[in-house]
Amino acid sequence: xxxxxxxxxxxxxxxxxxxxxxxxxxxxxxxxxxxxxxxxxxxxxxxxxxxxxxxxxxxxxxxxxxxxxxxxxxxxxxxxxxxxxxxxxxxxxxxxxxxxxxxxxxxxxxxxxxxxxxxxxxxxxxxxxxxxxxxxxxxxxxxxxxxxxxxxxxxxxxxxxxxxxxxxxxxxxxxxxxxxxxxxxxxxxxxxxxxxxxxxxxxxxxxxxxxxxxxxxxxxxxxxxxxxxxxxxxxxxxxxxxxxxxxxxxxxxxxxxxxxxxxxxxxxxxxxxxxxxxxxxxxxxxxxxxxxxxxxxxxxxxxxxxxxxxxxxxxxxxxxxxxxxxxxxxxxxxxxxxxxxxxxxxxxxxxxxxxxxxxxxxxxxxxxxxxxxxxxxxxxx
Amino acid sequence: xxxxxxxxxxxxxxxxxxxxxxxxxxxxxxxxxxxxxxxxxxxxxxxxxxxxxxxxxxxxxxxxxxxxxxxxxxxxxxxxxxxxxxxxxxxxxxxxxxxxxxxxxxxxxxxxxxxxxxxxxxxxxxxxxxxxxxxxxxxxxxxxxxxxxxxxxxxxxxxxxxxxxxxxxxxxxxxxxxxxxxxxxxxxxxxxxxxxxxxxxxxxxxxxxxxxxxxxxxxxxxxxxxxxxxxxxxxxxxxxxxxxxxxxxxxxxxxxxxxxxxxxxxxxxxxxxxxxxxxxxxxxxxxxxxxxxxxxxxxxxxxxxxxxxxxxxxxxxxxxxxxxxxxxxxxxxxxxxxxxxxxxxxxxxxxxxxxxxxxxxxxxxxxxxxxxxxxxxxxxx
Numbered sequence: 001x002x003x004x005x006x007x008x009x010x011x012x013x014x015x016x017x018x019x020x021x022x023x024x025x026x027x028x029x030x031x032x033x034x035x036x037x038x039x040x041x042x043x044x045x046x047x048x049x050x051x052x053x054x055x056x057x058x059x060x061x062x063x064x065x066x067x068x069x070x071x072x073x074x075x076x077x078x079x080x081x082x083x084x085x086x087x088x089x090x091x092x093x094x095x096x097x098x099x100x101x102x103x104x105x106x107x108x109x110x111x112x113x114x115x116x117x118x119x120x121x122x123x124x125x126x127x128x129x130x131x132x133x134x135x136x137x138x139x140x141x142x143x144x145x146x147x148x149x150x151x152x153x154x155x156x157x158x159x160x161x162x163x164x165x166x167x168x169x170x171x172x173x174x175x176x177x178x179x180x181x182x183x184x185x186x187x188x189x190x191x192x193x194x195x196x197x198x199x200x201x202x203x204x205x206x207x208x209x210x211x212x213x214x215x216x217x218x219x220x221x222x223x224x225x226x227x228x229x230x231x232x233x234x235x236x237x238x239x240x241x242x243x244x245x246x247x248x249x250x251x252x253x254x255x256x257x258x259x260x261x262x263x264x265x266x267x268x269x270x271x272x273x274x275x276x277x278x279x280x281x282x283x284x285x286x287x288x289x290x291x292x293x294x295x296x297x298x299x300x301x302x303x304x305x306x307x308x309x310x311x312x313x314x315x316x317x318x319x320x321x322x323x324x325x326x327x328x329x330x331x332x333x334x335x336x337x338x339x340x341x342x343x344x345x346x347x348x349x350x351x352x353x354x355x356x357x358x359x360x361x362x363x364x365x366x367x368x369x370x371x372x373x374x375x376x377x378x379x380x381x
Numbered sequence: 382x383x384x385x386x387x388x389x390x391x392x393x394x395x396x397x398x399x400x401x402x403x404x405x406x407x408x409x410x411x412x413x414x415x416x417x418x419x420x421x422x423x424x425x426x427x428x429x430x431x432x433x434x435x436x437x438x439x440x441x442x443x444x445x446x447x448x449x450x451x452x453x454x455x456x457x458x459x460x461x462x463x464x465x466x467x468x469x470x471x472x473x474x475x476x477x478x479x480x481x482x483x484x485x486x487x488x489x490x491x492x493x494x495x496x497x498x499x500x501x502x503x504x505x506x507x508x509x510x511x512x513x514x515x516x517x518x519x520x521x522x523x524x525x526x527x528x529x530x531x532x533x534x535x536x537x538x539x540x541x542x543x544x545x546x547x548x549x550x551x552x553x554x555x556x557x558x559x560x561x562x563x564x565x566x567x568x569x570x571x572x573x574x575x576x577x578x579x580x581x582x583x584x585x586x587x588x589x590x591x592x593x594x595x596x597x598x599x600x601x602x603x604x605x606x607x608x609x610x611x612x613x614x615x616x617x618x619x620x621x622x623x624x625x626x627x628x629x630x631x632x633x634x635x636x637x638x639x640x641x642x643x644x645x646x647x648x649x650x651x652x653x654x655x656x657x658x659x660x661x662x663x664x665x666x667x668x669x670x671x672x673x674x675x676x677x678x679x680x681x682x683x684x685x686x687x688x689x690x691x692x693x694x695x696x697x698x699x700x701x702x703x704x705x706x707x708x709x710x711x712x713x714x715x716x717x718x719x720x721x722x723x724x725x726x727x728x729x730x731x732x733x734x735x736x737x738x739x740x741x742x743x744x745x746x747x748x749x750x751x752x753x754x755x756x757x758x759x760x761x762x
Contacts, residue, residue, distance in 0.1 A: 004395070006394075006396070008739040009740050009741050010391075010394075010396055010741055011742065011743075012743075012744060013387075013743045013744060014385070014743065014744050015743035015745065016389070016746070017745065017746045017747075018746070018749070019748050019750070021745075022749065022751060031751055033750070033753075034749055034750030034753035035753050035755065036755075039755040058756060058758075058761055059758075059761070060758070060761045061758050084465055087464060088461075088485070088488065089461070089485070089487075089488020090488075092488040095589075096487055099481075099589055099593075103477050103480050103596070104470070104481050107470020107471075107473040188745050189742065190742055191579060191740055191741055191742055194741060195579050195580055198575060198576050198579060199572075199593065199596050200600075201390065201572065201600070201602070202597050202598070202600020203600045203601045204596050204597060204598075204599045204600035208480055208597075209596060212576060212580065212592070212596040213593075215585050215589035215590060215592055215593040216589075216593065217585075218583070219581075219582070219589075220583070220584045220585075221582070221584050221740050222583040222585075262742075358390030359603070360390050360575060361391065361572055361643075362391035362394045362395065362397075362575060363394060363395045363570060364395070364398065365398045366398075366400065366569075368412075369412075369414070370403060370405075370415055371415065371417065372414075374420040374424055375439060377442050377445070378442065380440070380441045381441065
C-alpha cells in the first residue's frame with residue numbers, strides 16, 4: 001500500500017479538456033474563450049459575456065438583442081418560488097436557499113428538459129436570469145420588505161440592485177455591478193465548476209448540476225473570501241491600526257484574507273479592475289476608509305513578505321467586498337453574488353462536458369479491512 | 382498539445398484513500414467497513430448499517446438503541462417542508478424535489494452546522510431519516526392523498542412503506558424493504574459519492590454535499606437503471622416474447638438494462654440476494670411473471686453472450702425494480718429510493734473526506750485560443 005502514490009485533491013491532475021477559460025497565472029492574465037478579461041470588463045455587458053460563454057463567440061447586435069430579451073423575460077419568479085423563499089428557515093444561509101431554489105426553477109421552463117447531451121440548456125436561462133431575483137427576495141423577506149418584480153429595461157447587474165433595494169441605481173453603479181459579475185463569471189476548473197461537470201457527466205440536468213455547484217461554492221475553502229476580507233476591514237477599522245493588526249496576525253500565523261492566489265504568481269488582473277471600481281465609488285460616495293485600509297494592508301503586507309523574499313499580490317476578493325458594500329449590499333449576500341455571476345461559467349462547462357462526455361468515476365485506494373467476522377450484537381464491545 | 386494524455390472521466394485515476402467500501406469485482410464481493418454484504422443483508426438492519434457507515438464499527442445493543450431512537454425521532458417533516466413538497470411543479474421529477482428539499486432540512490437541525498472538518502454531521506441525521514418521508518409525501522400529494530406521519534416503532538424500510546401507503550406492512554415486506562436499502566447503501570467512489578466528496582472538500586455542509594450527490598444520482602448514466610429494467614419487463618410482458626425481443630434488441634445494438642457491470646466481472650453479490658427477495662415476494666403474492674421474464678432474459682442473454690465468449694451476469698438493478706413493484710411502489714420512485722439508501726454512504730464519505738481534507742481542484746487542459754482581438758459589435762458576423 002505504502003508505495004502507491006496519488007495526487008490528493010487531484011492537485012495537478014488533468015481532469016478534462018476545455019476551451020472556455022485560460023488562467024495564465026505566470027503573466028497575470030485571464031481569458032474567456034480567448035478574449036482578455038480587461039477587454040471583457042471594459043467593453044462588454046454581463047449578458048454579452050454570458051452569450052460568449054454559452055456559444056463560444058461574441059454576439060452580433062441582433063443576437064445580443066434577442067438573447068437579452070430572452071434572458072430578461074425569464075427574470076420573473078413564480079409564486080411557489082416566492083413562497084419557498086418566504087418559508088426558508090430563519091437562520092439558514094442564502095447559499096443553501098439558492099442551492100434549493102435553482103432546482104425548483106426547472107419546473108417552470110419553456111423547453112423540455114432531457115437527460116441527454118443535446119438538451120437545450122441555453123433556452124430558458126432561468127438558472128442565470130432568476131438568481132438575482134432569488135437573492136433579492138431572500139434579503140427583502142428577511143427584512144420584512146415586499147418582493148420587487150424585475151425590470152426588463154435594466155442590465156443584469158442594475159436589475160439586481162433594483163430588485164434588492166427598490167431604487168433604480170444610477171448608470172455608474174449599475175454598470176459597476178454588472179462588470180463585477182463579468183469578473184466573476186468564469187475561472188476554469190475550480191471545485192464548484194468541477195462539481196458542475198461531474199454532475200453533468202451523469203447526464204443529470206443543468207439545473208441539478210448548477211445547484212450542486214452552488215453547494216460547492218458555499219464551502220469556506222471556496223467562495224466566501226470577500227466576506228472575510230470585509231470582516232477584516234471592519235475589524236482593522238482605520239489606517240493607523242493596519243500595521244499593528246498585521247504584525248499581530250503574522251505573529252499568530254493567521255491567514256490574511258484576499259492576499260495571494262494558488263494560481264496567480266503575478267497580479268490577478270481582476271483585482272486591478274476591482275480596485276478601480278472601489279476608487280471610483282469611494283470618491284463618489286465620499287467614503288475612502290475601506291480603500292485606505294485595504295491599500296495600507298496591501299502595502300504593509302507586501303513589505304513584510306518581501307522581507308521573506310515572497311512577492312504577494314491582492315486577489316479579486318481583496319477589493320470586491322468593499323465595492324459591494326459601497327453599493328449598499330450586505331455582506332451575507334457576497335457569496336450568493338459570486339454564484340449569480342458564476343452561473344454563466346457553470347452553464348458553459350456543463351455544455352462543454354456534454355459535447356464529449358465521459359462519466360466521472362475515479363478510483364479509491366482502499367485502505368480498510370476485509371472479511372471481518374460477524375460479531376453477534378451481544379458480543380460487541 | 383497532442384502528446385499530453387490524460388484519463389477521460391478520471392477513469393483509473395485514484396482520487397483518494399478510503400476504508401469505507403471495497404468492491405471486489407473479480408471475486409464478486411462487496412464489503413462495508415470490512416464486513417461482507419451477505420452478512421450485512423442477512424444479519425443487520427438498515428439503521429445498524431448506517432451506524433456502521435457513520436462510525437466504522439458495528440454498534441453495541443445500547444449504541445444501536447440510542448442511534449435508532451435518535452434517527453426515528455428525526456423522521457417527522459416540518460410544515461414548511463410539506464408545503465414545499467405540495468408546491469413542487471407538477472411535471473418535475475421527485476429526484477429534483479429531493480435535491481431541493483435535503484438542503485431545506487438543514488434549517489431545522491438540533492445542532493449547529495459548521496463549515497469545519499469537525500462539524501457533527503452524525504447528530505441530527507435528517508439527511509438520512511427524513512428522505513423516506515419526503516418521497517412518500519411527494520407520492521401522496523401527487524395522488525391527492527394526505528401526508529402520513531412517521532411511526533417510531535417501525536424500521537427505516539417498513540416506515541417508508543407505511544408513510545407511502547398508509548398501511549403497516551407485514552414483517553416480511555418491511556424486512557425486505559429494509560434490506561434492499563442495505564444493499565444500496567454504499568458502493569465506493571461512483572459519480573454521486575465522488576460529487577459528495579468534492580463538495581465536502583470545500584468544507585460546505587453535509588446537507589449541501591448530499592443534495593449535490595442526489596443531483597448526480599439523477600443522471601441517466603448513474604441512477605435510474607432499475608426503472609429502465611422495469612420498463613423492459615413490461616415491454617417484453619411474457620416469457621414467450623423474451624427470445625424474439627432480445628434478438629431484435631441485440632440486432633439493433635440496444636443496451637440490455639441490468640445486465641453486466643463496469644466493476645463486477647463475477648456475479649454482483651447484491652443481485653443474488655435481490656433475486657431471493659424477488660422469488661419470495663413472487664410466490665407470496667402469486668405473481669411470478671416478472672421473475673419468469675427476468676430469468677428468461679438472463680438465460681437467453683447469457684447464451685447469446687457466451688456465443689461471443691463474453692460471460693455476463695445480472696447486476697443489482699436487474700431484480701430490484703421488480704421487488705419494489707411487488708411491494709407496491711411506483712417506478713418513478715425507484716431512483717429516489719436509491720438516494721434514500723445511499724444517503725448513509727454519502728454521509729460516511731463526507732465524514733471521511735473531512736478527516737484528512739484537501740480541496741478537489743484538478744487541472745483543465747486548455748485547448749482554446751488566446752489573445753483574440755476585440756471586434757466592435759457592428760463588425761461581428
